[in-house]
Amino acid sequence: MARLRRFKPNVRVWGLSATIGNLSNALVTLLGHGFDQAKSRLIRGDVQKEIDIRSLLPDEIERFPWAGHLGDRLAGPVSKLVQQAATTLIFTNTRSQSEIWYRSLLNHLPELAGLMAVHHGSLDTELRTWIERQLRSGKLRCCVCTSSLDLGVDFPTVDQVIQVGSPKGNARLVQRAGRSGHRPHVPSRIVFVPTHALELVELLALRKSVAAGQIEPRIPLHQPLDVLAQHVVSMALAGGFEPDALYKEVTSTAAYHELSQEAWRWVLDFVERGGSSLQAYPDYHRIHNIDGKYQVTDRGIARRHRMSIGTIVSDASVQVKFLKGKAVGSVEESFVSRMEAGDRFMLAGKVLELVKLQDNTAWVRRAKGNITAIPRWMGGRMPLSTELSQALREELEIASSGKWDSAELQAVRPLLELQQTLSVLPTTNELLIERWESRDGHHLFLYPFEGRLAHEGLAALLALRFSRLQPITFSMAMNDYGIVFVSENAAPIEPAIQAGLFSPENMDEDIAASLNGTEMWRRQFRETARIAGLLHQGYPGERKKASHLQASSNLFFEVFRQYDPSNLLLRQAQREVLDQQLEKQRMILALERMLRSRLIVRDLPQPSPLCFPLLVDRLRDRLSSETLADRVRKLQQKWESEADRRTANSGR
Amino acid sequence: MDVKIADTTLNLSADRSAWWPDCKALFIADTHFGKAAAFRRAGLPVPVGTTTEVLARLSSAIDARSAERLIVLGDLIHCGDRTETDFLSELRHWRDQHASLEWTLVRGNHDRGHKGLFTELRIDVIDEPFELGPFELCHYPDAAPRLPEKYRLSGHMHPGLSIKELGHSSPKLPCFWFSSNTGIMPAFGNFVGHSTIQISNDDQVFVVADDQLILFSER
Numbered sequence: 001m002a003r004l005r006r007f008k009p010n011v012r013v014w015g016l017s018a019t020i021g022n023l024s025n026a027l028v029t030l031l032g033h034g035f036d037q038a039k040s041r042l043i044r045g046d047v048q049k050e051i052d053i054r055s056l057l058p059d060e061i062e063r064f065p066w067a068g069h070l071g072d073r074l075a076g077p078v079s080k081l082v083q084q085a086a087t088t089l090i091f092t093n094t095r096s097q098s099e100i101w102y103r104s105l106l107n108h109l110p111e112l113a114g115l116m117a118v119h120h121g122s123l124d125t126e127l128r129t130w131i132e133r134q135l136r137s138g139k140l141r142c143c144v145c146t147s148s149l150d151l152g153v154d155f156p157t158v159d160q161v162i163q164v165g166s167p168k169g170n171a172r173l174v175q176r177a178g179r180s181g182h183r184p185h186v187p188s189r190i191v192f193v194p195t196h197a198l199e200l201v202e203l204l205a206l207r208k209s210v211a212a213g214q215i216e217p218r219i220p221l222h223q224p225l226d227v228l229a230q231h232v233v234s235m236a237l238a239g240g241f242e243p244d245a246l247y248k249e250v251t252s253t254a255a256y257h258e259l260s261q262e263a264w265r266w267v268l269d270f271v272e273r274g275g276s277s278l279q280a281y282p283d284y285h286r287i288h289n290i291d292g293k294y295q296v297t298d299r300g301i302a303r304r305h306r307m308s309i310g311t312i313v314s315d316a317s318v319q320v321k322f323l324k325g326k327a328v329g330s331v332e333e334s335f336v337s338r339m340e341a342g343d344r345f346m347l348a349g350k351v352l353e354l355v356k357l358q359d360n361t362a363w364v365r366r367a368k369g370n371i372t373a374i375p376r377w378m379g380g381r382m383p384l385s386t387e388l389s390q391a392l393r394e395e396l397e398i399a400s401s402g403k404w405d406s407a408e409l410q411a412v413r414p415l416l417e418l419q420q421t422l423s424v425l426p427t428t429n430e431l432l433i434e435r436w437e438s439r440d441g442h443h444l445f446l447y448p449f450e451g452r453l454a455h456e457g458l459a460a461l462l463a464l465r466f467s468r469l470q471p472i473t474f475s476m477a478m479n480d481y482g483i484v485f486v487s488e489n490a491a492p493i494e495p496a497i498q499a500g501l502f503s504p505e506n507m508d509e510d511i512a513a514s515l516n517g518t519e520m521w522r523r524q525f526r527e528t529a530r531i532a533g534l535l536h537q538g539y540p541g542e543r544k545k546a547s548h549l550q551a552s553s554n555l556f557f558e559v560f561r562q563y564d565p566s567n568l569l570l571r572q573a574q575r576e577v578l579d580q581q582l583e584k585q586r587m588i589l590a591l592e593r594m595l596r597s598r599l600i601v602r603d604l605p606q607p608s609p610l611c612f613p614l615l616v617d618r619l620r621d622r623l624s625s626e627t628l629a630d631r632v633r634k635l636q637q638k639w640e641s642e643a644d645r646r647t648a649n650s651g652r
Numbered sequence: 653m654d655v656k657i658a659d660t661t662l663n664l665s666a667d668r669s670a671w672w673p674d675c676k677a678l679f680i681a682d683t684h685f686g687k688a689a690a691f692r693r694a695g696l697p698v699p700v701g702t703t704t705e706v707l708a709r710l711s712s713a714i715d716a717r718s719a720e721r722l723i724v725l726g727d728l729i730h731c732g733d734r735t736e737t738d739f740l741s742e743l744r745h746w747r748d749q750h751a752s753l754e755w756t757l758v759r760g761n762h763d764r765g766h767k768g769l770f771t772e773l774r775i776d777v778i779d780e781p782f783e784l785g786p787f788e789l790c791h792y793p794d795a796a797p798r799l800p801e802k803y804r805l806s807g808h809m810h811p812g813l814s815i816k817e818l819g820h821s822s823p824k825l826p827c828f829w830f831s832s833n834t835g836i837m838p839a840f841g842n843f844v845g846h847s848t849i850q851i852s853n854d855d856q857v858f859v860v861a862d863d864q865l866i867l868f869s870e871r
Binding site: 275282283285301522533536552554556560 | 688689690691692693694695696697698699700701702705737738823824842843844845
């Protein structure tokens with residue numbers, strides 16, 4: 001936009017959005033820093049969109065919930081809903097889930113074969129376009145999809161939307177509900193299908209905060225240097241640039257208006273010389289200064305750059321193709337590399353048998369029978385949003401006061417009451433800590449209800465602070481509700497809190513220290529490295545990758561840390577982990593809240609409903625999905641009967 | 653740390669080398685000299701310093717054992733590109749400092765086309781398999797055919813293992829991997845990747861974690 005404005009200063013810009021909470025922020029992002037207020041306008045439609053959120057209540061509630069298979073059990077009732085509607089969109093949160101749901105719905109509704117489809121981002125574009133066309137013309141009865149159909153598509157024939165699993169945020173729920181009744185004055189309807197019982201409480205929270213008009217803000221990125229490095233090379237390719245003019249253009253945007261001359265110089269040096277001028281990168285040049293104008297002179301570099309323009313980063317993927325040549329989609333390299341010829345997996349709703357892996361392509365044929373594995377794709381699992389987690393804590397408080405005033409609360413009542421029997425349902429100003437000892441060690445459960453990512457940061461921070469008090473090693477797991485620390489010896493929680501476990505002092509330093517060298521930093525750097533053009537991915541259709549130029553982002557991470565530690569891309573990745581991934585502000589607010597809260601420590605006689613999913617998450621790391629389901633079922637039975645015995649005893 | 657194979661003993665070290673006292677020989681594999689330089693020439697920014705570190709580590713490995721012989725199990729040089737760059741002068745300088753060292757290279761897939769350089773550095777280049785005592789020294793772990801009654805020691809694969817920590821997998825750590833008839837050396841270079849290995853029951857795996865070796869074994 002800044003570039004367009006330079007060419008045509010009075011260009012008129014329109015932005016449209018239904019689901020952004022911070023519109024004034026969006027305005028400055030769109031129009032650039034220092035735009036003319038008088039010439040801009042924010043228009044809000046005054047159509048009150050009515051959203052009807054219903055939930056599909058399971059007949060029976062598991063008091064020890066886990067997000068494993070409840071969905072499957074609800075496939076029967078969901079298939080009835082599909083039969084009653086003309087066209088149904090079913091949203092799932094992950095690509096794997098969409099494949100699983102497609103299969104189990106087809107089992108329930110064999111007569112809809114050919115009238116049902118699955119749609120997600122890892123399917124071949126041609127296939128996806130075809131499905132979208134079919135949907136638009138009303139030729140499909142049902143499509144199971146992911147966020148791939150969240151935006152930008154309008155299917156007038158869709159009269160029913162189903163959401164499987166918690167959407168984790170208000171904006172997403174509104175967005176998806178809006179796929180039905182996509183006209184003014186027609187209410188949007190969405191049916192929510194929980195994948196475990198506690199999600200029903202999330203739904204209540206969602207319903208209230210959506211009714212209150214709360215929509216999550218979308219915080220624009222601040223000075224991403226990887227994107228700038230890529231842009232600079234693109235501009236050098238697009239006829240070349242003069243540095244001062246480009247600096248002026250770049251700093252007219254909202255994201256970079258605070259970009260210092262120093263940081264700008266570093267980015268220029270980075271693409272011209274490799275690093276700051278003091279750092280030696282002999283023979284390295286991506287752009288050259290020719291008579292005051294920066295340009296790309298090397299054709300190989302130009303070609304590689306053109307192939308990797310963009311900021312959407314995906315993992316190394318392998319094309320999946322039929323032997324006859326038609327493309328199906330792609331799976332991650334790490335998934336397919338574990339498979340052997342003859343193994344069967346599911347993609348695009350089809351059972352495929354791997355024939356061979358060659359030239360970065362998985363060649364497959366159609367097959368029948370049981371599948372060996374379902375592909376998993378790394379993707380952003382969205383954490384519970386701030387708005388929603390606040391509403392969730394309020395819902396739990398309502399339940400703890402014994403008001404079962406909705407069908408959903410009634411449905412999860414057995415679970416919540418068992419939580420009260422075995423432990424406590426925390427109110428909004430209480431912090432619950434549960435302790436439990438098993439053969440695995442001492443478990444310490446903490447429930448901030450701040451979303452998985454903030455919990456990941458909190459876990460690292462608290463573990464670091466614990467270890468300063470006494471040498472102790474933890475293994476940890478976290479979900480949207482809480483964190484579990486497991487250690488060989490009991491962790492002294494009360495003395496630790498006394499000694500400042502939640503203290504705001506040295507927070508910044510401690511958070512940075514707990515992040516040092518961790519997986520989170522590396523993960524974020526992978527994205528940075530890709531965008532800044534450090535990784536050469538090979539060309540599409542290339543038979544053999546230029547393997548002598550292959551290096552993983554981890555390798556770059558290590559060499560930078562060792563030989564160029566002031567590299568700003570490292571710093572950027574670190575900052576992005578803190579600000580976006582770990583939601584540092586949210587962590588700090590959570591710690592403040594925890595410090596203010598009344599502390600309740602409970603020693604559990606057996607696992608409680610709240611801690612059970614965390615125990616399952618710990619198992620998940622160690623077991624395959626089939627063994628896991630089996631193990632969890634046995635544990636559920638065991639704790640159910642223990643719980644029954646306990647309630648019977650206390651009733652006597 | 654000692655490992656007993658083929659009726660003899662190798663002394664493994666966290667610097668990723670294996671010392672064979674019987675022959676006063678030091679084994680290493682996959683140094684991939686010149687890889688960083690090749691990246692830089694292709695417009696991928698890799699800072700300098702990787703070669704220096706590898707050579708310094710190699711020097712102290714040799715000095716610590718007073719090794720008389722250095723045997724590299726392939727992929728000494730990364731690229732076929734013969735452009736004059738810094739790493740070559742570093743290599744020459746290093747050779748001058750270790751003038752009396754007997755230096756053997758079992759040719760790897762990356763080592764083609766450096767004849768002049770190898771002569772200049774006085775490196776004996778041998779095609780696999782190279783028989784030495786109870787060993788059959790190769791670059792490829794699965795090169796065929798196998799010499800009977802010999803234990804194969806090889807490189808090429810860059811074996812690595814990741815260790816679970818805090819619910820996440822650590823980055824892959826280089827390792828020595830010994831099965832009943834084949835041993836695979838970790839890559840000695842530092843700007844190289846590692847590939848995850850599938851261990852079976854009788855294998856012994858020595859993982860390099862910073863300056864320590866950790867033995868993983870079912871036995």
